[in-house]
Amino acid sequence: MNVAVEMNAVRQGESLDISEAGPAPKRIIAGFGFWIFLLSDIVMFSALFASYAVLAKASAGGLTTVQLFDQRNVAMETALLLLSSYSCGMMSLAINSRRYLATFLGAVVTFLLGAAFLKLELREFQGMIALGAAPERSAFLSAFFTLVGSHGLHVTVGLAWLVLMIVQLSLRGFQDVVVRRLHCFSLFWHALDIIWVLIFTVVYLMGVLP
Amino acid sequence: MTTETHWHVAPGDLPAIPASEQNASSGFLVYTIGLLLAVILTVTSFWVANTSVIWAPGVPAGLAVLAIAQMGVHLVFFLHITTGPDSTNNVLALAFGVLIVFLVLGGSLVIMANLNENMMPHTEMMNLQIER
Incomplete structure (x- = not known):
């Protein structure tokens, strides 16, 4: 008992060596494990980016990047995703200080912004396919739909996860396991925004350069 | 603090x-x-x-x-x-991830650019076939 109290007292000190600190708390381990998953996801995206960069000019006589991409639409998508990342951060703060209403509000705002992003992206895809620029038209379009589509798929999965977390939060409250899952969700959501930064730079902005 | x-x-x-x-x-x-x-x-x-x-x-x-x-x-x-002490492992994992990303991206781009450069243009290939 005394030892435990002393251990806790020591843990508060910053100067403890990593080999003497004992096993890390579960919340740190869960965050680390999820971070490894996110990195492996980013490595997968790097392969998709590489194939896109190689095939970007291979339009096989079809529509090219300059003709297809609409910068206003991309700017709106970027703004929506960035704001949803910010509101997700606000949700994390509300979770840390255990404020129910603010957490729900943050989750709902994050969901709405993410859903609006997804709607814009789907509209863009539909417009492209209507112009005859479907994935099977050229190597460039196959690579484009694979890269941007898998980002969109990740956003879809994130939205489903967020709905699940709202349900869990309302049923079980701020239990440790729910809080851990919410933090993993916010990591996932911020990582998606990082990948989008690369997409709008490499695919859209570099695509419209003369 | x-x-x-x-x-x-x-x-x-x-x-x-x-x-x-x-x-x-x-x-x-x-x-x-x-x-x-x-x-x-x-x-x-x-x-x-x-x-x-x-x-x-x-x-x-x-x-x-x-x-x-x-x-x-x-x-x-x-x-x-x-750079916090709780974050050491995350930073190390990130460094490894960045290494892999750069290898995949840089490697693919360099190799494919090199292949493109050394590949014979299509028209020249046609001429060769005709000459033969």
């Missing part, structure tokens, strides 16, 4: 301070600074892509630098990947 502690929180981690004493305003400030920096970098990216002020061949490099800077902003201000 409060700000210090917040910066040393690993991803997915709870703050060391109990919930009741948690100072939400410093966290709010971190996210807001991150948002402002990200907005500035994004707007600059769109401006660089559309302006004629900048020397055209330098634009892709400029865009790449802006994107990498913005990813750094997201990592530090949103994902809280910092």
Whole structure:
């Protein structure tokens, strides 16, 4: 008992060596494990980016990047995703200080912004396919739909996860396991925004350069 | 002290301070600074892509630098990947991930550019066949 109290007292000190600190708390381990998953996801995206960069000019006589991409639409998508990342951060703060209403509000705002992003992206895809620029038209379009589509798929999965977390939060409250899952969700959501930064730079902005 | 502690929180981690004493305003400030920096970098990216002020061949490099800077902003201000003691393992994993990403991207681009350069143009190949 005394030892435990002393251990806790020591843990508060910053100067403890990593080999003497004992096993890390579960919340740190869960965050680390999820971070490894996110990195492996980013490595997968790097392969998709590489194939896109190689095939970007291979339009096989079809529509090219300059003709297809609409910068206003991309700017709106970027703004929506960035704001949803910010509101997700606000949700994390509300979770840390255990404020129910603010957490729900943050989750709902994050969901709405993410859903609006997804709607814009789907509209863009539909417009492209209507112009005859479907994935099977050229190597460039196959690579484009694979890269941007898998980002969109990740956003879809994130939205489903967020709905699940709202349900869990309302049923079980701020239990440790729910809080851990919410933090993993916010990591996932911020990582998606990082990948989008690369997409709008490499695919859209570099695509419209003369 | 409060700000210090917040910066040393690993991803997915709870703050060391109990919930009741948690100072939400410093966290709010971190996210807001991150948002402002990200907005500035994004707007600059769109401006660089559309302006004629900048020397055209330098634009892709400029865009790449802006994107990498913005990813750094997201990592530090949103994902809280910092130099804190709880974050050591995360930083090491990130370094390994960045290594793999650069190998995959750089390797593919260099190899494919090289192949493109050394490949015989289509018209020349046709001529060879005709001559034969």
